[in-house]
Amino acid sequence: MDALASLLPNLALGFQTAVSLQNLMYCFIGVFVGTLVGVLPGVGPLAAIAMLLPATFNLPPVGALIMLAGIYYGTQYGGSTTSILVNLPGESASVVTCLDGYQMAKNGRAGPALAIAAVGSFFAGTVCTLLIALAGPPLAEVALKFGAPEYFSLMSMGLIASAVLASGSMLKAIAMIFLGLLFGIVGTDVNSGMSRFTFGMSGLADGLSFVVVAMGLFGFGEILNNLEKGQDASGRELLTKKIDHLYPTLRDLKVSVGPIVRGTAIGAFFGTLPGAGPTISAFSSYALEKKMAKHPEEFGKGAIQGVAGPESANNAAAQCAFIPTLTLGIPGSGTMALMLGALTIQGIAPGPQVMTQRPELFWGLIASMWIGNAMLVVLNLPLIGLWVKLLTVPYRILFPAILTFMAIGVYSVNNLDLDIYMTVFFGLMGYVFMKLKCEPAPLILAFVLGPLMEENLRRALLISRGDPTVFFTRPISAVFLGLTILLLVIMVLPAVRKRRDEAYQE
């Protein structure tokens, strides 16, 4: 096999790039800062990356990407640490980890819980790194054959998948997609040069900035939400018990092997699918392990499988989300969209050609993923004490700090005061969305894909002279659309709907 034969030299190139002292440092800073931010409540991966994006502007492209990837894994990881120790998920993907992880910690088994989360994540990270290395090149080759109709259908599939897998009402999630598409096309129309939806503001000529929308919806809105709920009063039951033994017992390891492997598989599947992501993977893995366990009644009372499975799954998904992003140039999630944005800022057009034109970038990033995962294991366990300390900082001190970093982050992108004002607008919008139970994740994905969707629709219809059946007569495009419709139909079936709702309730 071609891909297999070139795997070793490719990975060698990757490690050569990643192991330079400078890049190792970027990787270290990334995972460290990422974990730090991930530990903070109310700052998810998306807001964290958006906040730290300006820090990478002056770095070389490889270094910038490596650091951002490090931040991404770091936040995932930080989230699970706080879930286990204080029952406070740093981000949505680690909500499930709270269920059994915190119970384990209460039983004095915080050490094994943290260790198994680390081991599971590391295993998942290793498998997925290999998967990306293997699947990347052939996928990119296929993608090079894609025309406008294929891209349009693929993006439709990703968007619908993100709506179907979002929690809450599917109808609202779909409406959020269209709203996102609408926000996405604000600015100058590339074809006609006409300004659309700019309300006469010249600062909007280049469109809404991604950082502005992301920070508003996920940063500003989240602070409001936390303030209303009263973060301080929520009573963080801080475990003051000392964590004495870290190592899991032999029995722990034995029962965790299965969940870790299955979790990795689930995560790899959902992660690769554009639109799905770590959260749904973690939920599915938990549900599956509960079904497969000999003693399902232990779940919720500190079953180690309930930590091992979901933690492996969300890490696998986080990692495999890079597959569509790097090979097709289509981000599968808001976070991935930010990574693509970072690429563009560095002057690299994302897409299948990156692999052939900038092999050191692609393979360097892959190698650094593995290194980053290894660093997290080494870094996290000894630093747990520090992370716990960080949690004792009251929210009334924390949120002005988060606000300051957000303000500096947003302003530094364009040095434009309008960006700050727009962030407030999207922040208030984000809060309204939360109040109205409208999940913002599909919106942000659609926001990024908006201009791409319009352009590919235009091209596809131009080629077919306005005949919309072109999407069904081209085989690859038809498959994507078929899958999209299938997804929709399955979800409308009452039985599946009920199961989905149950999965989210647990």
Add this chain to the structure above:
Amino acid sequence: MKITSQEDFWGGVMFIAFGALAIFIAQDYPFGTAARMGPGYFPTWIGIILVILGLMIAATGFKDKGQGIGRWPWKAMVLLSIAFIFFGWAIDHVGFVLAVFIMVTLASAAGREYRWKEAIIVAIALIIGSWALFIKGLELPFPLFWWR
């Protein structure tokens, strides 16, 4: 007819409003044809779909049982917005130091309890910290004071 789910009804209304606004504004842009899409083509269709989806969502507001919207934290919303907007205006007019100071002290008042001494200490710490990190370290070109 009684609204049983506030969040569904008002959610639907919101989507209808956005959709209608999109259709209305897009009237000014040439629509074109399917084969030659004008700048108004895509937004008009999105607007139409948004209105339809909005109607469907609003309709469920009369059927499904919701949890209600709850109260709005007006104080926090206003204070945070003003603090943030002030930063955007101030950074170029009175410089980084005052922009951060006033933003932080204002925003702190949005919390449950306001301790003004603490807020001032936090503000000073944040100014020094972010100056070292962003202006010194990352060389972001922010003026420190209004005299540059």
